[in-house]
Amino acid sequence: MRCEQAGKMMSARLDGHLDQKETSRLREHMASCGPCRVEWQKMEALDQLFRSVPMWDAPPYLHIQVTSRIERQERARRAIIGGMALAIGVATLGLLVLVPFALGLLDNLGVGPALVVGGLETITQLVLLFDVLSRTLLILLDQFAVPLALFGAVSLLMALMLNGLWIVTIRKLRVVR
Amino acid sequence: MPDSGDIEVPRSNCVTGEEEWIEAARKGDKAAFGCLVEAYQTPIYNLTYRMLHNQAEAEEAAQEAFIRAYRYLDSYDPGRPFSSWLFSIASHYCIDRLRRRRIDWLPLKEEIAEPVRLASVSPNPETVATDRDREAWIQELMKVLSPTDRAALTLHYWYDCSYKEIAEVLDLTVSAVKSRLYRARRSLAEQMEGEPYAL
Numbered sequence: 001m002r003c004e005q006a007g008k009m010m011s012a013r014l015d016g017h018l019d020q021k022e023t024s025r026l027r028e029h030m031a032s033c034g035p036c037r038v039e040w041q042k043m044e045a046l047d048q049l050f051r052s053v054p055m056w057d058a059p060p061y062l063h064i065q066v067t068s069r070i071e072r073q074e075r076a077r078r079a080i081i082g083g084m085a086l087a088i089g090v091a092t093l094g095l096l097v098l099v100p101f102a103l104g105l106l107d108n109l110g111v112g113p114a115l116v117v118g119g120l121e122t123i124t125q126l127v128l129l130f131d132v133l134s135r136t137l138l139i140l141l142d143q144f145a146v147p148l149a150l151f152g153a154v155s156l157l158m159a160l161m162l163n164g165l166w167i168v169t170i171r172k173l174r175v176v177r
Numbered sequence: 178m179p180d181s182g183d184i185e186v187p188r189s190n191c192v193t194g195e196e197e198w199i200e201a202a203r204k205g206d207k208a209a210f211g212c213l214v215e216a217y218q219t220p221i222y223n224l225t226y227r228m229l230h231n232q233a234e235a236e237e238a239a240q241e242a243f244i245r246a247y248r249y250l251d252s253y254d255p256g257r258p259f260s261s262w263l264f265s266i267a268s269h270y271c272i273d274r275l276r277r278r279r280i281d282w283l284p285l286k287e288e289i290a291e292p293v294r295l296a297s298v299s300p301n302p303e304t305v306a307t308d309r310d311r312e313a314w315i316q317e318l319m320k321v322l323s324p325t326d327r328a329a330l331t332l333h334y335w336y337d338c339s340y341k342e343i344a345e346v347l348d349l350t351v352s353a354v355k356s357r358l359y360r361a362r363r364s365l366a367e368q369m370e371g372e373p374y375a376l
Contacts, residue, residue, distance in 0.1 A: 011359035015333075015340075042366035046318075050334040053311050058222035059236060063214040066243040067207055073244070 001029045006036045014047045079170040195259060203250050210250075214243050217260070220336065221267050227331040228271035228324070230316050238274060242267035257345075264336070265346045268328040275324035318365050326361040329354055 009026045012018045018026065030037045106112040114122050141148065195216065201209035221242055226235035245266050246253075253262050319327055328347055332338040338346065340354045349357070 007363055008355070008359050011362050012355070014362070015358070017340075039363075039366055042369050043362050046362065046365050046369070049311060050315065050330075053308070053315055055219055055223035055335055056226045056235075058218035058239065062218045062222060062236065062239060063211055065236075066214045066218075066240050067211045069240060069244055070207060070210070070247055 001025060003029075003033060003036050006030070006033070007039065010036075010040050010043050014043060076167075076170070079167075083166060083170075196255075199250070199253070199255070199259060202247065203253075210247055213246075213259075217243075217263055220260070221263060223335055224264060224267050224328075224331055225271055227319065227335065228268070228327055229274065230320065234274070238267065238271055242270050245270065261342060261346050264332065264338075265348075268332070268346055269348075272324040272328060275327075318368050321364055321368060322361050325349075326357050326364075329357045330361045333358060 006026060006029045009018060009022060013023060013026065030040055103112065115126075118125075193212075195213070198209040198212045198216075202213060218239065222235060222239045225238040225242065226232065229235050229238060242263065246263055249266075253259065319330070322330065325347060329343050329349075332343045332346060340351045340358075343349070343354045344351045347354070
């Protein structure tokens with residue numbers, strides 16, 4: 001028997017997974033192998049040591065901390081969902097106000113009736129118009145890339161600040177409640 | 178400090194059993210989940226402490242394990258022991274945390290530290306006579322183990338988990354568990370200076 005195999009058998013023996021025949025083979029090996037004998041003594045001592053040490057008791061307030069953290073997270077989730085619902089509501093309201101206005105504007109400019117009356121030719125012209133507009137936009141973007149990037153960064157910063165303010169307000173409201 | 182090691186008995190307001198608590202907690206009953214936390218707080222805290230070796234981190238990890246359990250309670254299979262499922266969450270969280278800790282520290286040290294030989298905590302009956310000494314020595318010894326070996330050894334010694342149960346908790350095969358336990362024991366034995374002692 002090789003020492004490596006003997007080591008594995010020692011571990012199995014500590015866990016009670018070695019039958020009598022294997023135990024005898026292991027004993028025979030250890031009787032003739034000093035290092036394995038020492039290793040077995042160490043493993044056995046370690047086994048006793050580990051079995052003698054009890055569990056660590058949890059802090060008495062652990063379950064309170066867990067339940068209050070769950071409460072906090074659920075309130076925050078509710079606040080986020082509430083905030084999103086509010087934002088969607090405001091956007092919908094805005095659209096409800098803006099759409100009739102935009103339709104009225106299109107009618108006044110003659111675009112609406114032209115679309116109804118003009119048919120395919122008007123639609124082709126409109127597509128061409130959009131093509132020109134998008135090309136113009138691309139040129140503008142190319143020209144003003146840096147200021148636009150700055151504007152984007154500032155917008156992002158403001159959005160983050162507003163988000164932070166929103167969270168702080170929600171927390172303060174919770175404390176007051 | 179360590180105590181008796183038994184699973185803590187739930188308080189008087191938790192009058193029903195584990196299955197009822199799980200069922201109620203799944204329906205959003207936080208009080209029922211609180212009963213589960215009370216019942217398992219000591220085993221889970223002990224596991225996280227044995228893994229992380231730091232009280233503050235262990236407390237945080239135990240809390241996180243319970244919070245994750247609450248969040249993913251719908252994915253719990255009632256055919257499996259709840260304790261195994263909970264141990265699995267806590268073990269994997271601690272393993273990830275230990276791996277992140279290694280990643281955080283290795284670039285700063287720019288070298289892999291050699292395992293510490295425990296000459297200063299020499300294993301003789303005098304120095305390991307008290308629980309405190311034994312604790313300190315065990316914690317020092319376990320530092321040399323990999324996160325998964327540490328988890329396997331903890332589950333084996335403090336929870337009497339069988340090879341199969343450890344395999345289920347750690348997503349390993351039974352033969353992998355045997356190898357890990359052997360490897361862990363061998364590493365620990367190598368840390369012992371001089372002649373072994375008898376307790």
